[in-house]
Amino acid sequence: MLKNILSIGAWTMVSRVTGFVRDALMAALMGSGPAAEAFIVAFRLPNNFRAIFGEGAFNASFVPAYTKVHQQEGDEAARLFQGRIVSILLISQVILLGLVLIFTPQFVGLNAPGFEGERFDLAVTLTRITFPYLILITLATLYGGVLNAVGRFTAAAAAPILLNVAMIATLLAHHWFPTTAHAAAWGLTISGVLQLGFMLWAAHRARVLAKPEPIKLDTPVRAFFRALGPATIGSMGTQIAIFADTIIASLLSAGAVAALYYADRINQLPLGIIGIAAGTVILPQMSRLLAAGQVEEAHAAQRRTIFLTWLLAAPFLAGFLAVPDLIMRALFMRGAFTAADAEAASSALLAYGAGLPAVVLIRSAVASFYARGDTATPLWASLTGIAVNIVLKIVLMGPLQQAGLALATSLGAWVNLGLLTILASRRGFMHLDRRLYAMLACVALATMTAGLAMYAAATALAPLLAGLAHIGDIIGLVFVGLVGAAFYGATVYCAFGTAGMDLKSALRR
Structure with missing residues (x-):
């Protein structure tokens, strides 16, 4: 387990380092101005949908279902199941893309109601460039889930590096585009093509690549959809918080959207390297152990994952709480990114740090339920955390500005984790x-x-x-x-x- 977590973490570290280069380059070229905020909204729309429907809900529902079919019915049945899900995903994503392209101004208006004039128009244009990324990355995530289910974690962990490389390349060539924000947007969409191609190659190499199959609502597919609905809503907790942050921050002082973005990029470092890596490893492992009737072994694997996650993430917590201002100045203060921008982002990073332990441990906690096919319980825990989060955002946005939004996100994550732990322990799904x-x-x-x-x-x-x-x-x-x-x-x-x-x-x- 430690080897797999460290392997995923290592590739994620490379991804985060290249992501930092991307963000530092973006900060130097655009700072916290209107173009930067327009791109951040355009970037977050497809990226948040991906996190909800792709990595979050899809993996939570697909990995246990695929593992069960593969173990009980063999390779061919698993390949057929995968092909049917590919067809369903492809059709649904094409429909969603069509709706977004038609109603882009309305989508942007909902997510950034404080945007007006040139900033609003630029956000609409950039969203139309970036949203096709969602189809590409959702399919890439599916093949990553298949590879994870059969114990191959490297490709899915390495694929996001291509996102950063593509965006760095287009940012460096920004003079060939109408604006630097256009360059960043095209880099995102190009990266989707690269990531999907890479995952198709990896799945083919692992001999688990399935072509699209005619849709048939057989027993495994119906079970997948029964789990997918609650998992989708349950996976929306963090993403709704980010959407809410963007909506409210667009109403605050200029630069608040960018301050939250840059602080969250640093906060995502331990989440990606450790929290998501641990969750990626523990879910298929617990699914296999529980399918084999080895309940205590599954609990022991989960306890070890919780310890390793906390051990590896804690140094980040110390830094975020002790020296957030130094972190933001050293990493981003150059070019158009000023000392005032760094100070605004550091207050948000400090507030995000207060919730870091909860955020990195949630993935390991929800595995107690997802591995058993229970996606409803995490849904209710997530919705409760969302409710607390939104109420606190409204209360804290006035006195604390963007730091209040980040602190509300942290407190909501603690509520979510607390409920998951209590419910799992009471039902015997977790033994601490x-x-x-x-x-x-x-x-x-x-x-x-x-x-x-x-x-x-x-x-x-x-x-x-x-x-x-x-x-x-x-x-x-x-x-x-x-x-x-x-x-x-x-x-x-x-x-x-x-x-x-x-x-x-x-x-x-």
């Missing part, structure tokens, strides 16, 4: 033992120690690096990161030893 609690406590202690060390190091360095401008921020971030890593690692090791536990054993078991 004392050993796990003790290990999580050791990591929490190390997180606090690392955070305090990072804050002290940043405070001490600030006057020494003040005359070096932007390069001083970069040097400071590197040094503070090394200090935090040293304190974190040492504290984890000592805490495990003091508690009478062996860290190496915890990583293996």
Whole structure:
């Protein structure tokens, strides 16, 4: 399990690094101005639909269903099931694309009601360029789900790198496009073609590629759709929060949409590298173990995933809470991205950090239900989190601006995770033992120690690096990161030893 998580995490790390290069280039060329905000809205529309219907709901419903058909009925039945789902997805996505292209102004108006004039018109134009990406990436996600179900995780983890490479290339060639925002939009759509081609090749190489089949609502397909409906709504929690952030931020001061975007891009780093990687590995593993009747083994695999997720994500939490301003200045403050932009984004990053533990652990928690074919319970937990989130956004947007929107998202995630954990434990779907609690406590202690060390190091360095401008921020971030890593690692090791536990054993078991 650790090998698979680290493998996915490594490829995701490459994706996030290239994604940072993309975002840094975009920030330098467009800053937080109208063109940047118009592109962010155009980017988020297809991307959020992908996250809801593709990675979220689709994988939650498809992976357990495909695994069950493959184990019980063999390769040919699984291939036929896959082909029917391909046909259904393709038809539904073509219909959705047609509706969006016809009613693009209305879609943009719903998602950015504060946009007017030139900014609104540009967002409409860019959305028409970017939305075909949804068809391409949804099909790519399907083949990624097939590969994950048979234990091949690398291709799906590596494919997003192509998104960043394509957008970097078009941003560098922005003088060939009407605006830099047009260049970024075309880069997104081109990346969809590249990602789908790559996933088709990977599925063909793994001998799991199925051609579209005539649609037939047989037992496996009906079971898939029964799970898909609740899973779709359940997967909307985080995406509705992002939609709501964009809608409300468009009504706030200029630059709020961009501040949330750049803060969320950094916040997505541990989520993608660790949270999604862990969820990607644990769902098919629990599905296989439960299908074989090995319930306790499935619970043990989940406990280990929870521990590994928290162990690997906690250093990011320490940094987000201790030095969010230094992070945003070092990573983005260049070109059109000013010190004021960095300060606005850092307040949002701090607020997002408050919910980081919950966000990265939700994927592992929902596996308790999805692996058993129960997509309804996560739906209700997600809807409750959404309700709390939206109410808090309305309450906090005035006094805290974009930071209030991010904090509401964090608190909603905690509600979602809490409900999932309580319900799974009561039903016997999850068993969190004392050993796990003790290990999580050791990591929490190390997180606090690392955070305090990072804050002290940043405070001490600030006057020494003040005359070096932007390069001083970069040097400071590197040094503070090394200090935090040293304190974190040492504290984890000592805490495990003091508690009478062996860290190496915890990583293996």
